[in-house]
Amino acid sequence: MKKGITIIITVVSIILLWYFLIKPQDYQIRVTAKTFPGTVNQSLKAWNNSLENASIIQLEDLEQLKQSIVTGDSIHTYIWNISPINDSTSQLKVDVIDIDHSFKNKLSIPFADTNFEKGSRKFVTDFMSYLNKHIKEFKVTIINEEELPSTYCACVKHKTTQIKKANAMKDSYPFLNSVLIGNGLQLNGVPFIEITDWNIYKDSVAFNFCYPILKTDSLPFIKDITYKELKGSKTLKAIYNGNYITSDRAWYALLDYAKKNNIAVKAKPIEFFHNNPNMGGDALYWKTEIFMPLADQDE
Structure with missing residues (x-):
């Protein structure tokens, strides 16, 4: 019995350690875009240029970008990972991080739909609206x-x-x-x-x-x-x-x-x-x- 409890405590401790100290993002959003990665890449950069207090850089390749947004007393970082699904569809995985409030976000997210989550979803939704409008403008x-x-x-x-x-x-x-x-x-x-x-x-x-x-x-x-x-x-x-x-x-x-x-x-x-x-x-x-x-x- 004691051995079993020890194992459970160890496993839970490892999970909590990973979640609070190692897990890179505070929140992750997944959406599907009806276009290929290059269009997502260029549209994301164009959309970023229309925003205030925003910057964006391309990381290792066309399919990974890092965007930073100053909001209130925080800097929210969005890591956009773009993966092709087929010739006309891409998967977007967006990792969202607020370094100054990361622990608080991770503590709150499992128990409530926080303002941080709502704001992150709206931000990604706004981009998807921009992207979907652009997709209709060319063939x-x-x-x-x-x-x-x-x-x-x-x-x-x-x-x-x-x-x-x-x-x-x-x-x-x-x-x-x-x-x-x-x-x-x-x-x-x-x-x-x-x-x-x-x-x-x-x-x-x-x-x-x-x-x-x-x-x-x-x-x-x-x-x-x-x-x-x-x-x-x-x-x-x-x-x-x-x-x-x-x-x-x-x-x-x-x-x-x-x-x-x-x-x-x-x-x-x-x-x-x-x-x-x-x-x-x-x-x-x-x-x-x-x-x-x-x-x-x-x-």
Whole structure:
């Protein structure tokens, strides 16, 4: 009998020690998102930027972020863990911590629905509302492998963040279009961007914004414009419908598809834009062809 009581006391003591001193989070929330991890990652960062007294950093990979919120006399930390369930669904596990009141939270949570729990659930629910609204604003369709033909083009170079990519294009579009036509060059297709560097962890991109042109024997010198050939390549292709600001959602979808199907790719997408955003209209009807080059090709 004494031995049994000793074992029970030991087990209970270990559980209490783990719960109060070792268990990393005060509270955990699990929700399901009807999209892939890349969209959750970018949406969470965009939503964070709309909040006061909030900061966010990406941890080891796209699927883990740490968000801090100043609320009252506390700093609440949310560790967002994003796991793909299938091609169109992700599991979000959110660990919530209030370091200054951690012991109090852990003591109270088993016995009552505390304000800390209610506030944490509301915070995650607010993000999910933001995310679900955004999901309705675009569509990504994976086409699978396709050959991208060679194209001769005139380009301007940019280096910016993913979220500012569309603004950089918008600033260059009138210049590129008018200068090329003004110098007698014949356009030969829709404008496109060629990503030359994508830092996935810093959300930064360098790219060429280009117009296909007919190559002639004598091309005029135009300041800030370079001529080049976009070499044909084997690629994974997707169709993106939505605002060009968030066309990178298709980049993540292609990376997820490539990973799932054991296809080696180079994270340097190429986007062809079939609509002029300045003409307005429902962005869901705008079409972008997006190509992710396969890795086993010569540069």
